[in-house]
Amino acid sequence: MAADTTADSAERDWYQRDHSAVLEAVDADTDGLSSAEADRRRTDVGPNELPRAEAVPTWRIFLRQFKSPLIYILAAAAVVSLAIGEEVDAAFIALVLVVNAVVGGVQEWRAERSSRALQDLIRTRATVLRDGETVEVDSAEVVPGDILLLESGFRVPADVRLLDAQNLAVDESALTGESEPVEKDADWETSDELGVGDRKNVAYAGTVVTRGRARGVVVETGAETVVGQLAEDITTVEGGQPPLVVRMERFTQALSVTVLVAAVFVALVGVFVQGYEPVEMFLFAVALAVSAIPEGLPVGMTVALGVASRRMANVGVIIRRLVAVEGLGSCTMIATDKTGTLTANELTVRQVRLPDGTTLEVTGEGYAPEGEIRHDGQAPPPDASDDLARLARAGVLCNEGSLFRRDGEWDWRGDPTDVALLTLGHKLGWTRSEALEAEPQVGEIPFESEYRFAATFNDDEEEGVRTAVKGAPEQIVEMCDRAIDDAAFDPEQVREMATEMARDGYRVLALAEGRISDYDPGEPPSKPTGLTFLGFVGMVDPIRPGVREAVESADAAGITVTMVTGDHPETALAIAEDLNLTDEDPTVVTGSDIAEADAEELAELVGRVRVFARVSPGQKLDIVKAAREAGHFVAVTGDGVNDAPALTQANIGISMGRSGTDVARDASEIILSDDNFATIVSGIRQGRIAYDNIRKVIYLLVSTGAGEVALVLLALAAGLPLPLAPVQLLWLNLVTNGIQDVALAFEPEENDTLDRPPRSPDERIFNRLMLERVAVAAVVMGGVGFAAFQWLLDTGLTDPAVRNQILLLFVLFEIVNIGNARSETQSIFTLSPFRSPILLAGTALAFLVHVGAMYLPPAQLVLGTEPVSLERWGLLAAIALVLAVALEAHGLWWRHRHA
Numbered sequence: 001m002a003a004d005t006t007a008d009s010a011e012r013d014w015y016q017r018d019h020s021a022v023l024e025a026v027d028a029d030t031d032g033l034s035s036a037e038a039d040r041r042r043t044d045v046g047p048n049e050l051p052r053a054e055a056v057p058t059w060r061i062f063l064r065q066f067k068s069p070l071i072y073i074l075a076a077a078a079v080v081s082l083a084i085g086e087e088v089d090a091a092f093i094a095l096v097l098v099v100n101a102v103v104g105g106v107q108e109w110r111a112e113r114s115s116r117a118l119q120d121l122i123r124t125r126a127t128v129l130r131d132g133e134t135v136e137v138d139s140a141e142v143v144p145g146d147i148l149l150l151e152s153g154f155r156v157p158a159d160v161r162l163l164d165a166q167n168l169a170v171d172e173s174a175l176t177g178e179s180e181p182v183e184k185d186a187d188w189e190t191s192d193e194l195g196v197g198d199r200k201n202v203a204y205a206g207t208v209v210t211r212g213r214a215r216g217v218v219v220e221t222g223a224e225t226v227v228g229q230l231a232e233d234i235t236t237v238e239g240g241q242p243p244l245v246v247r248m249e250r251f252t253q254a255l256s257v258t259v260l261v262a263a264v265f266v267a268l269v270g271v272f273v274q275g276y277e278p279v280e281m282f283l284f285a286v287a288l289a290v291s292a293i294p295e296g297l298p299v300g301m302t303v304a305l306g307v308a309s310r311r312m313a314n315v316g317v318i319i320r321r322l323v324a325v326e327g328l329g330s331c332t333m334i335a336t337d338k339t340g341t342l343t344a345n346e347l348t349v350r351q352v353r354l355p356d357g358t359t360l361e362v363t364g365e366g367y368a369p370e371g372e373i374r375h376d377g378q379a380p381p382p383d384a385s386d387d388l389a390r391l392a393r394a395g396v397l398c399n400e401g402s403l404f405r406r407d408g409e410w411d412w413r414g415d416p417t418d419v420a421l422l423t424l425g426h427k428l429g430w431t432r433s434e435a436l437e438a439e440p441q442v443g444e445i446p447f448e449s450e451y452r453f454a455a456t457f458n459d460d461e462e463e464g465v466r467t468a469v470k471g472a473p474e475q476i477v478e479m480c481d482r483a484i485d486d487a488a489f490d491p492e493q494v495r496e497m498a499t500e501m502a503r504d505g506y507r508v509l510a511l512a513e514g515r516i517s518d519y520d521p522g523e524p525p526s527k528p529t530g531l532t533f534l535g536f537v538g539m540v541d542p543i544r545p546g547v548r549e550a551v552e553s554a555d556a557a558g559i560t561v562t563m564v565t566g567d568h569p570e571t572a573l574a575i576a577e578d579l580n581l582t583d584e585d586p587t588v589v590t591g592s593d594i595a596e597a598d599a600e601e602l603a604e605l606v607g608r609v610r611v612f613a614r615v616s617p618g619q620k621l622d623i624v625k626a627a628r629e630a631g632h633f634v635a636v637t638g639d640g641v642n643d644a645p646a647l648t649q650a651n652i653g654i655s656m657g658r659s660g661t662d663v664a665r666d667a668s669e670i671i672l673s674d675d676n677f678a679t680i681v682s683g684i685r686q687g688r689i690a691y692d693n694i695r696k697v698i699y700l701l702v703s704t705g706a707g708e709v710a711l712v713l714l715a716l717a718a719g720l721p722l723p724l725a726p727v728q729l730l731w732l733n734l735v736t737n738g739i740q741d742v743a744l745a746f747e748p749e750e751n752d753t754l755d756r757p758p759r760s761p762d763e764r765i766f767n768r769l770m771l772e773r774v775a776v777a778a779v780v781m782g783g784v785g786f787a788a789f790q791w792l793l794d795t796g797l798t799d800p801a802v803r804n805q806i807l808l809l810f811v812l813f814e815i816v817n818i819g820n821a822r823s824e825t826q827s828i829f830t831l832s833p834f835r836s837p838i839l840l841a842g843t844a845l846a847f848l849v850h851v852g853a854m855y856l857p858p859a860q861l862v863l864g865t866e867p868v869s870l871e872r873w874g875l876l877a878a879i880a881l882v883l884a885v886a887l888e889a890h891g892l893w894w895r896h897r898h899a
Contacts, residue, residue: 014161014219015199022161028145028217032129041143048142048221061109065101092727092862126157150214155662159220160203162186166444167212170203181210213446263289284726301694304745308690316673317683324669327652329687332758333632338565341637341677343541347420351538355483358384367419368410369426387484391534392428394511395421396435398456398468420539443525465519467528469512473498476510480533502570506538550678551579558757564612564620572613581610594619602626620646638664689749697741700821703777710782721799723789728807736811736846740818743842780886781813800864811850812880818843820887
């Protein structure tokens with residue numbers, strides 16, 4: 001029968017039914033669904049997705065652009081203009097309001113669309129049985145009746161009735177608010193009516209597995225899950241803005257109040273001292289306030305951050321929180337995992353060391369089981385072959401991976417360590433399916449970082465229950481009291497053997513086996529003891545391509561790269577030496593060293609040492625805290641559930657897109673789609689570019705507005721007519737400059753982005769350099785503009801003709817100022833205008849818009865513009881270039897002072 005997908009989910013008492021009844025209700029069996037059946041069910045019930053918040057309608061985005069004190073002031077000015085019969089001015093102000101709303105609305109619409117597109121890149125995976133095989137699928141493809149496999153650190157993708165579970169605990173705080181993980185039991189039964197938090201045999205969508213493994217059947221998906229019933233409330237919550245944008249909006253608001261007070265003062269002076277009409281001065285004061293307030297700043301910043309987030313996505317850095325764009329560019333330290341981040345996480349067993357010291361070489365590359373085992377270049381002796389077979393069998397039995405041929409090619413699934421052991425087993429004739437057929441698994445202790453070992457329990461018809469164990473050498477050696485074939489077992493000697501292998505650059509894993517005489521399948525298995533030590537396997541994990549160069553780039557950028565790993569110290573040191581991390585200090589600090597250090601000693605170690613090995617998740621958190629207290633702005637990488645505290649504590653948490661758990665991704669601001677350290681450095685580059693572009697936009701808007709204010713104040717102080725009409729000030733700031741500041745947000749990288757040290761996290765955007773550059777630009781534009789204004793008046797031109805030329809002069813000032821804004825420290829003459837096509841196009845568009853306004857009658861009527869002679873064009877252009885000369889001189893002086 002078809003899966004029951006029509007009944008009210010509230011009536012589905014899955015936790016009160018036994019296994020067979022649940023399987024029958026969803027028309028499933030323990031072998032899973034076929035791909036064809038899964039597709040059919042997905043067509044019936046839809047994708048396994050929660051309802052999303054509806055996209056904000058375009059008209060609402062447009063209306064939101066009018067929610068601003070500045071807009072209210074302009075609207076009031078339009079009403080006053082209309083009331084006194086200045087219909088042209090009123091129409092122009094209304095047009096400016098509409099254009100501003102369109103420009104802002106388009107940018108906000110694009111930002112929202114980009115945000116949704118980037119979120120689609122962050123997908124949760126699910127492990128299910130399909131066509132008799134274990135496969136990974138997108139969580140949206142899960143359907144009722146799927147047999148789902150759960151493990152520590154992963155988010156449950158749908159409501160699941162558990163069929164079996166080992167040591168399973170689930171964090172249900174997202175549903176119940178209960179902070180303690182809930183112990184689950186697949187065989188728990190009840191006939192009582194219970195709340196969600198009391199149902200021990202069901203795992204719910206959106207919860208997180210904190211410990212153990214489980215297998216279950218999917219009973220509800222999408223909106224029919226328990227969390228799906230709550231989704232409508234969740235989707236109505238609006239997200240906040242990035243802190244950087246919030247801080248700058250507050251700055252703009254504070255500046256607005258200051259400017260409005262100054263504008264009122266100017267208006268009063270104009271009316272009572274200079275004798276202007278009150279209405280004329282009111283309109284002028286409004287225009288002056290608009291010119292001084294950088295109203296385009298929040299839009300420009302949001303565009304800069306949005307551009308950077310898209311650029312980061314192109315290099316594999318997915319931004320979950322927009323503030324991380326700028327934050328990543330500020331980091332002074334990267335605390336990175338080794339396996340899978342610095343290395344490729346494609347393990348290959350290259351060496352086997354038996355308890356008696358016999359060393360065997362394993363040939364072949366990667367996971368394809370092609371190669372052989374040699375002893376001093378020859379086939380191993382018979383006794384070594386027997387011992388090797390027992391070791392390989394234990395590695396195959398104590399395993400959660402799979403290795404199989406598909407379409408003539410070898411494919412695999414699971415942890416790289418498990419797959420490497422399966423490959424070794426295949427080379428020796430042991431496959432997991434054959435081993436399990438001979439010795440069925442009756443229990444297991446899944447690998448958890450706090451245990452540092454894993455064990456399986458298998459039923460041997462002749463010897464009863466046997467256990468196969470793998471794990472960290474020091475942990476396994478403690479669990480053993482004998483060696484294979486009764487070879488001498490000296491724990492210290494065995495540990496030294498592991499150290500020697502690690503020193504040679506191998507990742508070392510120990511294997512053991514034993515008999516369990518009192519095994520009780522009804523009780524959770526306990527830690528095995530009295531085991532027989534089988535030997536070590538040495539694996540290699542090559543450094544990822546590009547990582548060495550990325551570490552060098554980070555060093556050149558003043559960023560400290562620190563390796564924090566759970567691997568053996570000698571293995572970590574070998575990789576660190578290959579990456580030149582230990583040039584200054586080859587010390588390796590271990591977890592035991594951290595446990596013995598106090599806060600002051602740990603801070604000293606973090607400041608000096610770059611390799612930490614055998615570190616527990618809690619100690620990784622301590623390292624991050626110590627680094628932050630030492631003044632570092634810390635980026636931390638992590639992939640496991642136990643990395644979440646360190647990711648949360650870090651200034652920037654970076655999780656792995658491929659190997660990372662859902663918990664790690666939720667705790668991070670950034671996800672690496674390729675798990676590659678080199679991608680982090682690319683992200684830092686883009687973060688610095690974003691911060692540079694934000695500063696460029698701020699400089700352009702503030703300096704231009706300050707120059708206009710300086711011009712007006714000088715004219716009023718000298719008793720001269722107003723140098724610019726109110727509509728002309730609005731034109732400058734909301735049209736010509738408004739086009740260019742958005743284009744400036746797309747400026748590409750300067751050559752020295754990763755050649756300079758990171759900025760201090762406490763550095764203000766308005767630092768000394770910014771203030772000096774704004775002051776120079778404002779003084780030159782205001783002073784030179786005033787001198788030109790006075791000279792033009794003296795030539796006998798009418799006031800409107802003079803204002804037309806001053807308006808053109810300030811448009812040319814803006815074009816020159818765009819060139820000055822492209823770099824704070826480099827000469828304008830070293831930056832080709834063609835390296836930034838968008839900025840070149842935006843500048844050309846702003847210029848052509850004004851030229852059109854000088855020749856088109858409707859614009860001439862509104863703005864008071866008219867054509868000027870070619871000679872006057874040349875003269876005004878030469879005057880505008882004074883700004884470039886002044887800022888070039890300031891840049892030269894600054895570079896000389898800081899050389």
